[in-house]
Amino acid sequence: MADPILHHYPSSPFAEKTRLLLGFKAIPWRSVTIPRIAPKPDLMPLTGGYRKTPVVQFGADIYCDTACIARELERRFPTPTLHPDGDRGNGVMMAAWADRTLFFTVVGVVFGTLGDAVPRELREDRLKFSCGLIDLERYQREQDHLRAQLRSQLFWIERAFDDGRQWVLGAAPSYVDFCVYAPLWMTSRVSQLELLADMPRTREWMARVAGCGHGTFLDTDPKLALEIARDTEPAPVDLDHVEWPPGLGAGAPVTVVADDYGKDPVAGRLVAANAQHIVIAREDPAVGLVHVHFPRFGFRIEPA
Numbered sequence: 648m649a650d651p652i653l654h655h656y657p658s659s660p661f662a663e664k665t666r667l668l669l670g671f672k673a674i675p676w677r678s679v680t681i682p683r684i685a686p687k688p689d690l691m692p693l694t695g696g697y698r699k700t701p702v703v704q705f706g707a708d709i710y711c712d713t714a715c716i717a718r719e720l721e722r723r724f725p726t727p728t729l730h731p732d733g734d735r736g737n738g739v740m741m742a743a744w745a746d747r748t749l750f751f752t753v754v755g756v757v758f759g760t761l762g763d764a765v766p767r768e769l770r771e772d773r774l775k776f777s778c779g780l781i782d783l784e785r786y787q788r789e790q791d792h793l794r795a796q797l798r799s800q801l802f803w804i805e806r807a808f809d810d811g812r813q814w815v816l817g818a819a820p821s822y823v824d825f826c827v828y829a830p831l832w833m834t835s836r837v838s839q840l841e842l843l844a845d846m847p848r849t850r851e852w853m854a855r856v857a858g859c860g861h862g863t864f865l866d867t868d869p870k871l872a873l874e875i876a877r878d879t880e881p882a883p884v885d886l887d888h889v890e891w892p893p894g895l896g897a898g899a900p901v902t903v904v905a906d907d908y909g910k911d912p913v914a915g916r917l918v919a920a921n922a923q924h925i926v927i928a929r930e931d932p933a934v935g936l937v938h939v940h941f942p943r944f945g946f947r948i949e950p951a
């Protein structure tokens with residue numbers, strides 16, 4: 648099987664979550680560095696418009712969003728598992744809190760604290776990208792409130808280790824460890840805040856998660872990633888159950904778009920869908936036919 652290609656940039660917390668997942672599973676990977684702000688000309692032929700970071704490519708299969716990426720890594724590389732003790736539910740529920748609520752609280756605290764040190768083009772890009780949600784001036788105004796919200800959630804995390812466990816769900820690392828870690832890793836950009844000074848168990852756990860490392864990877868030219876997609880066929884799709892959106896079926900022209908922020912629609916033909924997964928097919932002159940995969944949670948499918 649070809650190595651996964653991670654399209655990412657160093658400072659992205661969701662990319663850090665993915666780099667650690669690859670390290671934990673000891674999967675060799677290729678690294679393509681993408682720009683931190685739009686435009687992302689070498690990514691667009693692969694995703695068809697989705698611009699969030701990261702994206703993982705296996706040949707002509709493109710996986711958007713870390714929930715979808717993690718599920719695919721687990722499917723292709725089941726050992727070591729992200730769901731020890733056969734529990735595929737609890738960690739994923741907690742992960743949804745970490746990916747959305749905890750992450751956005753951290754973004755508010757970090758960007759609001761960095762303030763004018765955030766380059767103007769990054770501020771403007773994120774304001775537009777988030778339809779006004781990532782607003783540095785508002786973050787600065789609401790800083791006390793945001794820090795209180797973050798401290799509240801940090802206590803929840805610290806208390807998860809009250810019984811002496813080493814990992815959030817118990818004795819072994821699992822998916823949720825990487826999801827909770829990623830936003831906290833982002834807070835290290837404002838170390839002067841000392842948010843974790845009185846949270847020794849969280850700091851020790853963070854060192855354990857960081858210890859998973861990033862595994863071995865090869866820096867790869869973005870053009871090579873496009874050639875790999877062009878020279879490969881999408882893999883056969885085999886979902887364990889089918890759950891079509893109302894009125895839509897195989898081959899229907901659709902758009903798929905995130906329902907929270909970064910709402911750039913991707914157009915294609917529906918290949919498969921169920922309660923967890925959406926696959927669409929699209930063609931681009933640079934890459935030919937590709938399948939683009941999204942999680943079902945957090946994405947809206949509409950007739951094109």
Ligand SMILES: N[C@@H](CCC(=O)N[C@@H](CS)C(=O)NCC(=O)O)C(=O)O
Nearest residue numbers: 659660661683698699700712713714
């Ligand atoms: N739900 C998405 C969130 C990804 C996300 O918000 N990534 C940030 C960077 S950490 C992003 O896309 N920022 C804008 C950009 O990179 O263009 C996931 O799990 O992958």
